[in-house]
Amino acid sequence: MLEIKNLTKVYEGNVQALDNVSFNVQPGEFLAVIGLSGSGKSTLLRCINRLVEPTNGEVIWDGVDITKAGPDELRRIRRQIGMIFQHFNLVERSKVLTNVLAGRLGYTNPAMSLVNRFSKNDVDMAYKQLERVGITDQANKRADELSGGQQQRVSIARAMMQNPKIILADEPVASLDPVLAHSIMQYLEKINKEDGVTIICSLHFLDLVHRYANRAIALNAGVLMFDGAPKEIDDVKFKEIYGKEAERVG
Amino acid sequence: MRCDLKKKSSILKSLRTGLLIAISIIVFAYAFQVTNVNFETTRSEVRITQLTRVLRALAKPELVQYDTTEEEISTPFYLPCPDTGEIEEIEKNTDEAYIQTSVICASPKESITVEGFNMAANIKGPINFLAASGVKRQLANFETNNEGYFSVDVVIPTRQPVAEAQYITATIRTTTGLPKWTDTAKATWYKIIETVFIALLATTIGTAASIPISFIAARNLMKDSTSTPTSTALNIIGFPIGAYLGYIFSKWIIDLLSPFEKNVFVTLIGLIISGLIAYFSIRKGLPSEDIKKPTTSVKFQRFAFIFIAGVMTILSIILFGEFTKLTGKELENVLGPFSFLGYALFQIGDITLMLVPAITAIAFGGVVVSLFNKVGLSLQDNLNTKILKIINVVISTIAGAILFALVMAVINWFYQFNNQRISLYYPVLIGGFAGFILAAIAKPKHPLPTGFIIYTITRTILNALRSIEPLVMAIIAVIWVGIGPFAGSLALALHTIAALAKLYSEQVESIDDGPLEAIHATGANKLQTIVYAVIPQIVPPYISFTMYRWDINVRMSTIIGFVGGGGIGFLLQQNINLLSYRAASVQMLAIAIVVASMDYISSKIRERIV
Structure with missing residues (x-):
């Protein structure tokens, strides 16, 4: 359902972040994106919801080319694509509940949300999402009072508020310790399995890829190097993706 | 070879250093001449005496005074000595305070000694010659010692010869009762209150105005806003048209409402009704959740409701202004000591009414711009490049002509060319030509960095405004609204807007981009992103x-009175000009206290919040 065709992104100063990348994502898939830092993983994810404007190529979703959508259309598309970040990107001074409710902004009337008013439905939904990630008791705390793992759970709840069809996770566990990393990945897995949400997740550790993803794609310097099942990544493929000097860890 | 080069360069280097030192010596030497440095004056005796006097006066602020009682002790004196006969000497009661002259008669300009006995210890007072005509002349001051005794040499003044006794008197002033504030202190108190409120008002107005401006002047919020050439040109055409229509419309509504605005109840009812209609139209026009892509008829319906809401909002703003004006006036008569509340209400209403045409013009301009924007986008999506280019060329020509004509109208207002050719035809021609060229060169679908242009213009205006000293602004404000605190508030408010908008926008630029990205990714629009991620x-x-700015404004408002801007500066300047340094000292003291306490309070509050 999500089709990426010849996606190219050249940043200012002729930095080629993505070079003619094409692949498809099936509904309900858990797709891992791997590659070195700076290989274009973040840019790829951000081109999908156009946080970064692609230079060339198409992102077709449900028959609509996202790259050509006008502002209103884009707003309607974006609200169905949740996003999770490495550094959580919560508004630290706001309450946890407000952070979660912010996921609903694409749906609410702009005029009403400007004065911080959400419908009762939205508030109930926010509590439900917080309950799902197990931090209902933290709802009225400020976001920066929470630990890293808890903050990432808040951002999952925020993404889920969008009723997303896809979740883009940009290295969601890179700034967490291994135990927390697994717990966050399990939440994503649960969302993927129970709600049927497609997940595109960039990851650093191959063991996480093996354990959670159905499929993996690999980028090296903006070029798609690999597209297949995680277990197909053997030592040869690994050297191709990460370079000759690389050693496997974990 | 290499070594040689090195040597050469080191010689060059030392030459350069020598030259730099020589230049700086010349610069500083010249500075001495230009600034009239002359330390001889600082040692001159006359000036040092003056300086001492002033510094001593400043050290004694005229804060309190006492009620005094005066007691005069006198002794008869003959001027000149009678030609014949003895002079009767009066027995003095030596138990009480008395004064005694060394001789009891003398000729003018003779020197005599005056002694005082049994007086209070360590007091000061004047010694006067009381002529028969009743005219007093001070001869000297006395100061008693610990035993209440003094002795002063005085010179007898030249007076008409009179046969009977005249008097030499010593005046003893004793303070009674508790200390009282001097008139200076009281005036200073009123003026310092005025000063603090000038600062408060200027800060409030300045803050309110600079917050929205700061978002426009923030690079990170503006740099991503781009618009296509078609939309840009359409916007340049659309905004002035919309603004003009809005202006006409607001005038028309105000005229329409004028028969009803004398009655408080009519305005109140009108206010409630229009407010309710506006509220419900907004609810209708902007559904709380839009699930599906709206059809054209739904869109049209919504637009109609939003339009009604807009008109009703303007109506209710006008009625609100009228209502507050009327009630303010009534309350001013009724409230007695609290009549200032009514006065404030009246002024708020007046400000609201004054702003209505501007608000309406901007709102209409905005509506037309957003409509034209949509038109521009759909043109861009539906037309092929060639036709789009032709359309672009045509509308950019018009846009350029309008833009230049408008800019020239402003310039013409200042310089009054009185020449249609300069003020209208040439700018239209040049602007149209510029627009034509730009559109002909530019790729028809390439987005223009509109946000960045607006950001740059805003920054430039702010920088220019900031470089004008508040004192200069106050001079202009005084011409506009007359001498008084209002002029000071206006001047400071304007400067505050410029200064704070810059500081604020730098804060916006330094915020964490992550949350912005996250909120944006949820499908929030620009305004929602600002409210949820930026604010x-x-x-x-x-x-x-x-708080920091309030602190600055308090300091500024203490001197803004120098140019007629009200506040304590007015008193201070007056007293300095009258050479009453003890009074000026009171004002300086008041300023010091207020500034220091503002400093303390603001730093405390900042500590608590950050």
């Missing part, structure tokens, strides 16, 4: 800067 991050620095 929570900038509240603490904004409060901190506002």
Whole structure:
């Protein structure tokens, strides 16, 4: 359902972040994106919801080319694509509940949300999402009072508020310790399995890829190097993706 | 070879250093001449005496005074000595305080000694010659010692010869009762209150105006806003048209309402009704959740409701203004000591009414711009490049002509060319030509960095405005609204807007981009992103800067009175000009206290918030 065709992104100063990348994502898939830092993983994810404007190529979703959508259309598309970040990107001074409710902004009337008013439905939904990630008791705390793992759970709840069809996770566990990393990945897995949400997740550790993803794609310097099942990544493929000097860890 | 080069360069280097030192010596030497440095004056005796006097006066602020009682002790004196006969000497009661002259008669300009006995210890007072005509002349001051005794040499003044006794008197002033505030102190108190309120008002107005401006002047919020050439040109055409229509419309509504605005109840009822209609139209026009892509008829319906809401909002703003004006006036008569509340209400209403045409013009301009924007986008999506280019060329020509004509109208207002050719035809021609060229060169679908242009213009205006000293602004404000605190408030408010908008926008630029990205990714629009991701991050620095600015404004408002801007500066300047340094000292003291306490309070509040 999500089709990426010849996606190219050249940043200012002729930095080629993505070079003619094409692949498809099936509904309900858990797709891992791997590659070195700076290989274009973040840019790829951000081109999908156009946080970064692609230079060339198409992102077709449900028959609509996202790259050509006008502002209103884009707003309607974006609200169905949740996003999770490495550094959580919560508004630290706001309450946890407000952070979660912010996921609903694409749906609410702009005029009403400007004065911080959400419908009762939205508030109930926010509590439900917080309950799902197990931090209902933290709802009225400020976001920066929470630990890293808890903050990432808040951002999952925020993404889920969008009723997303896809979740883009940009290295969601890179700034967490291994135990927390697994717990966050399990939440994503649960969302993927129970709600049927497609997940595109960039990851650093191959063991996480093996354990959670159905499929993996690999980028090296903006070029798609690999597209297949995680277990197909053997030592040869690994050297191709990460370079000759690389050693496997974990 | 290499070594040689090195040597050469080191010689060059030392030459250069020598030259630099020589230049700096010349610069500083010249500075001495230009600034009239002359330390001889600082040692001159006359000046040192004056300086001492003034510094001593400043050290004794005229804060309190006492009620005094005066007691005069006198002794008869003959001027000149009678030609014949003895002079009767009066027995003095030596138990009480008395004064005694060394001789009891003398000729003018003779020197005599005056002694005082049994007086209070360590007091001061004048010694006067009381002529028969009743005219007093001070001869000297006395100061008693610990035993209440003094002795002063005085010179007898030249007076008409009179046969009977005249008097030499010593005046003893004793303070009674508790200390009282001097008139200076009281005046200073009123003026310092005025000063603090000038600062408060200027800060409030300045803050309110600079917050929205700061978003426009923030690079990170503006740099991503681009618009296509078609939309840009359409916007340049659309905004002035919309604004003009809005202006006409607001005038028309105000005229329409004028028969009803004398009655408080009519305006109140009108206000409630129009407010309710506006509210419900907004609810209708902007559904709380839009699930599906709206059809054209739904869109049209919504637009109609929003239009009604807009008109009703304008109506209710006008009625609100009228209502507050009327009630304010009534309350001013009724409230007695609290009549200032009514006065404030009246002024708020007046400000509201004054702003209505501007608000309406901007709102209409905005509506037309957003409509034209949509038109521009759909043109861009549906037309092929060639036709789009032709359309672009045509509308950019018009846009350029309008833009230049408008800019020239402003210039013409200042310089009054009185020449249609300069003020209208040439700018239209040049602007049209520029627009034509630009559109012909530019790729028809390439987005223009509109946000960045607006950001740059805003920054430039702010920088220019900031470089004008508040004192200069106050001079202009005084011409506009007359001498008084209002002029000072206006001047300071304007300067505050420029200064705070810059500081605020730098805060916006330094916020964490992550939350912005996250909120944007949820499908929030620009305004929602600002409310949910930007504002929570900038509240603490904004409060901190506002407090800091209030602090600055208090300091500024103490001197803004120098040019007629009200506040304590007026008194201070007056007293300095009258050479009453003890009074000026009171004002300086008041300023010091207020500034220091503002400093303390603002730093405390900032500590608590950040």
